[in-house]
Amino acid sequence: MSQRDTLFRHLAILQMLPRAPHSLSTTTIGLRLEEQGYGMTPRSIQRDLEKLAEHFPLQCHKESKPYRWNYVANYNSDLPALDTVTALTLVLAEESVRGLLPKVAMDKISYKFQSARKHLEGLQGNGFSQWSQRVRAIPNGKSLIPAEIKPAIWEGLTDALLNHYAVDVSYLSRFKGELKHYTLHPLGLVTRDSSSYLLATVNEHEDVRQFALHRFRKVKPSASLYRAQPGFNLQQYIDQGAFGFPLAQEPVKLVARITNSMAWLLAETPLSRDQSLSEPDAEGWVRLEATVPNDQQTQWWIMGFGASIEVLEPRTWREQILQQAREIVARGA
Missing domain, CATH: 1.10.10.10 (Winged helix-like DNA-binding domain superfamily/Winged helix DNA-binding domain)
Incomplete structure (x- = not known):
C-alpha cells in the first residue's frame, strides 16, 4: 500500500x-x-x-x-485552517444560535467559534479585525434566555436518540409540579425558541409526547427493549402543528385587512405559499388571504400586530380576538 x-x-x-x-x-x-x-x-x-x-x-x-x-474530551482540532469567509460565517452563526441552543450544546462547539473570532481579530490589515463592532444577529421577536440543561442530561438523551435505546428518566411534571418516572423511547429532538424538547413514546404507549429537556432530573439507559417507530416522520410531525398548539388538524383560510407597512413585510416574507395581497384601498388597507395552520401560535402572531390587522375570517378567530380586546379594555376602565 x-x-x-x-x-x-x-x-x-x-x-x-x-x-x-x-x-x-x-x-x-x-x-x-x-x-x-x-x-x-x-x-x-x-x-x-x-x-x-x-x-x-x-x-x-x-x-x-x-x-x-x-x-480526549477537551481536544480542539484546528485542522483544516479557517479562511476569512468561513470565520465570518461562523461568528454570524454564533450570534444567531446563541439564544436558541441550550448552553450545554453551545459548549460542545464553542471552540469552533473561538477559533473564528481569533482568526478575524488577527487580521489587522483590514476591516475584519473590527468584526465585533460590525456584525450582529437579532431575533424576530422577544428572545428569552435558554432554559438550563445539565450536561449529563444532554449527553444521556442525545446518545439514546442517536444509538436507539430506551432510557429510564425522572421528569418534573409541569402541570402537577411533581417528579414522574418513565421509560422513554426517543424519536426526535427539537429546539424551539429558547427551549429544547425530546420527542418520545412513554412506557408501553404508542403516542408521541414532548418532554422539555430542562425538566429532566435523571437519565440512565433502560433494561427495556427499545421500541422503534419506523413510520414516524419528524418533519411531518412538525408540519401537522404539534409545536403550534393546534386547535384542529386542517388548516384554515385567513382573510384580513392589514396596513400598508404590514403588507410590505408580508410581500417580502410571505405567510404562506398561496398568500395573496390586494392593492391598497382608498383608506390604505390591503386585503390579505393565506392558508395558515389552525393553531394558537398563528393567533398569537396575529395579535402581536395589534391595530395593524383586522381579521375577517375565520369568524371564530375574529370573535376570539375581539373578546380579548374587550377584556383588556374592561381592565383599564
Whole structure:
C-alpha cells in the first residue's frame, strides 16, 4: 500500500473518532473503513490507532474486547485552517444560535467559534479585525434566555436518540409540579425558541409526547427493549402543528385587512405559499388571504400586530380576538 493510501486511511480514522465520553470499537472502525474501500484486519487497525496516538490525543479503553478509542474530551482540532469567509460565517452563526441552543450544546462547539473570532481579530490589515463592532444577529421577536440543561442530561438523551435505546428518566411534571418516572423511547429532538424538547413514546404507549429537556432530573439507559417507530416522520410531525398548539388538524383560510407597512413585510416574507395581497384601498388597507395552520401560535402572531390587522375570517378567530380586546379594555376602565 502506498504512503498516499496510508495517509488517507489515517485521515479517515481521525475523522470518524468521537470525543470522550463517546467512543468507537475497533470493530466499528473496521466496518466504516470497509465502507470507504479500506480492507483492514483488526490487528492492522489497532496498529494504525497506536501510531496515531503517538501524535494525537487519543485514548484506548482496554477494559473489554474489542478495544474502544476516542479523543480526549477537551481536544480542539484546528485542522483544516479557517479562511476569512468561513470565520465570518461562523461568528454570524454564533450570534444567531446563541439564544436558541441550550448552553450545554453551545459548549460542545464553542471552540469552533473561538477559533473564528481569533482568526478575524488577527487580521489587522483590514476591516475584519473590527468584526465585533460590525456584525450582529437579532431575533424576530422577544428572545428569552435558554432554559438550563445539565450536561449529563444532554449527553444521556442525545446518545439514546442517536444509538436507539430506551432510557429510564425522572421528569418534573409541569402541570402537577411533581417528579414522574418513565421509560422513554426517543424519536426526535427539537429546539424551539429558547427551549429544547425530546420527542418520545412513554412506557408501553404508542403516542408521541414532548418532554422539555430542562425538566429532566435523571437519565440512565433502560433494561427495556427499545421500541422503534419506523413510520414516524419528524418533519411531518412538525408540519401537522404539534409545536403550534393546534386547535384542529386542517388548516384554515385567513382573510384580513392589514396596513400598508404590514403588507410590505408580508410581500417580502410571505405567510404562506398561496398568500395573496390586494392593492391598497382608498383608506390604505390591503386585503390579505393565506392558508395558515389552525393553531394558537398563528393567533398569537396575529395579535402581536395589534391595530395593524383586522381579521375577517375565520369568524371564530375574529370573535376570539375581539373578546380579548374587550377584556383588556374592561381592565383599564
